[in-house]
Amino acid sequence: MNSMKIAIAGASGRMGRMLIEAVHNADDATLAGALDVAGTSGIGTDAAAFLGKPAGVPIESDLAKGLANAEFLIDFTRPEGTLTHLEYCAAHGIKMIIGTTGFDEAGKAAIAAAAQKTAIVFAPNMSVGVNVTMKLLEMAAKSFSHGYDIEIIEAHHRHKVDAPSGTAIKMGEVIADALGRDLKDVAVYAREGVTGERDPSSIGFATIRGGDIVGDHTVLFAGIGERIEITHKSASRVTYAHGSLRAARFLQDRKTGLYDMQDVLGLR
Numbered sequence: 001m002n003s004m005k006i007a008i009a010g011a012s013g014r015m016g017r018m019l020i021e022a023v024h025n026a027d028d029a030t031l032a033g034a035l036d037v038a039g040t041s042g043i044g045t046d047a048a049a050f051l052g053k054p055a056g057v058p059i060e061s062d063l064a065k066g067l068a069n070a071e072f073l074i075d076f077t078r079p080e081g082t083l084t085h086l087e088y089c090a091a092h093g094i095k096m097i098i099g100t101t102g103f104d105e106a107g108k109a110a111i112a113a114a115a116q117k118t119a120i121v122f123a124p125n126m127s128v129g130v131n132v133t134m135k136l137l138e139m140a141a142k143s144f145s146h147g148y149d150i151e152i153i154e155a156h157h158r159h160k161v162d163a164p165s166g167t168a169i170k171m172g173e174v175i176a177d178a179l180g181r182d183l184k185d186v187a188v189y190a191r192e193g194v195t196g197e198r199d200p201s202s203i204g205f206a207t208i209r210g211g212d213i214v215g216d217h218t219v220l221f222a223g224i225g226e227r228i229e230i231t232h233k234s235a236s237r238v239t240y241a242h243g244s245l246r247a248a249r250f251l252q253d254r255k256t257g258l259y260d261m262q263d264v265l266g267l268r
C-alpha cells in the first residue's frame with residue numbers, strides 16, 4: 001500500500017496540530033511537510049515535537065521547502081494563506097484539501113479555477129455528522145417550505161475570526177437551494193433596532209462566540225404551534241481531521257476537479 005505523503009499548512013494552529021496527530025496515527029499516511037507563517041515561533045522546529053514523537057519534518061515558511069516531498073496539502077489557515085498555497089499547488093500538481101472558511105466570491109472562483117490543474121476537496125466542515133445533517137436539512141426544508149420560519153444559529157470558540165461560520169452559510173445555501181431561493185436574496189445576517197416584521201422568505205443567522213465551544217449548529221424551523229430543531233454539536237476537532245484524511249484518500253486516484261465532502265462521503 002502506498003503511503004499518502006501529506007503536508008499540513010497552519011501547522012501550529014488548532015487544526016494544524018490535530019491534523020499532524022491524525023496523520024501520525026494513520027497507517028496509510030506520512031507527514032511530508034509542514035507550513036506556517038514566516039516569523040512565527042514554530043518555524044524551523046519539528047512539526048510533531050508537541051506529540052513527543054518528532055517526525056523529522058521542520059515547519060517551513062518557504063513553500064518550495066515545505067512542499068518539496070508532498071503529494072497533498074491539507075490547509076486550514078486563513079483565506080489569504082490558502083490562496084497563496086493554492087497557486088503553488090496548482091502549478092506543481094499537489095492535491096489540496098481545503099478546510100479554511102471565510103472566502104469571498106473571488107477566492108471561491110480562484111479555487112474553482114485551480115481545480116482545473118489539480119484535484120481539490122473544499123468544504124467548510126469535514127465531519128461526517130455535519131455532512132449527513134446537510135442531507136437532513138435538504139429534506140426538512142422541502143417539508144417545511146410553507147408556514148415555517150427558518151433561522152440558523154451557530155456557536156464557536158472565542159478565537160474564531162469569521163462569522164457566520166462557513167458551515168452555517170453552507171447550511172443556508174443547502175436550504176435555500178431546496179426551496180428554490182437564492183441565499184444572497186434571502187439571508188438576514190443581523191437584526192438591531194426596529195427591524196419590522198419578519199419576511200417569511202428570509203433565512204436568518206445568529207452567531208455566538210465564547211470560551212472553547214468547538215462548533216455547534218442548529219437550524220430552527222419555527223411554525224405556528226410547533227417548532228423543529230436540527231442540531232449538530234462537535235465535541236472534538238478530531239472529526240474534522242479524520243474527514244480530511246478521508247478526503248485525501250478520495251483524491252488519490254483523481255488528477256483534477258473540485259469536490260466537496262458530499263462527494264467524498266457518497267452523499268450526493
Ligand SMILES: NC(=O)C1=CN([C@@H]2O[C@H](COP(=O)(O)OP(=O)(O)OC[C@H]3O[C@@H](n4cnc5c(N)ncnc54)[C@H](OP(=O)(O)O)[C@@H]3O)[C@@H](O)[C@H]2O)C=CC1
Pocket residue numbers: 009010011012013014015016036037040076077078080081082098099100101102123124125126127166240
Ligand atoms: N472545514 C472544517 O472542517 C473546519 C474548518 N476550520 C477552519 O479552519 C481555519 C483554521 O482554524 P483554526 O485551526 O481553528 O485556526 P488557528 O488560528 O488555530 O490556526 C490557523 C493557522 O494558520 C496560520 N495562518 C494564519 N494566517 C496565515 C496566512 N496568511 N498564511 C498561512 N498561514 C496562516 C496560523 O499561523 P499564526 O498562528 O502564526 O497566525 C495558524 O498556524 C479557519 O478558517 C476555520 O474556520 C476549522 C475547523 C474545521
Ligand SMILES: O=C(O)C1=N[C@H](C(=O)O)C[C@H](O)C1
Pocket residue numbers: 101124125156160164165166167168214215216
Ligand atoms: O473555526 C472553527 O473552529 C470552525 N470552523 C468551521 C466553520 O466555519 O464552519 C467548521 C467548524 O464549525 C469549526
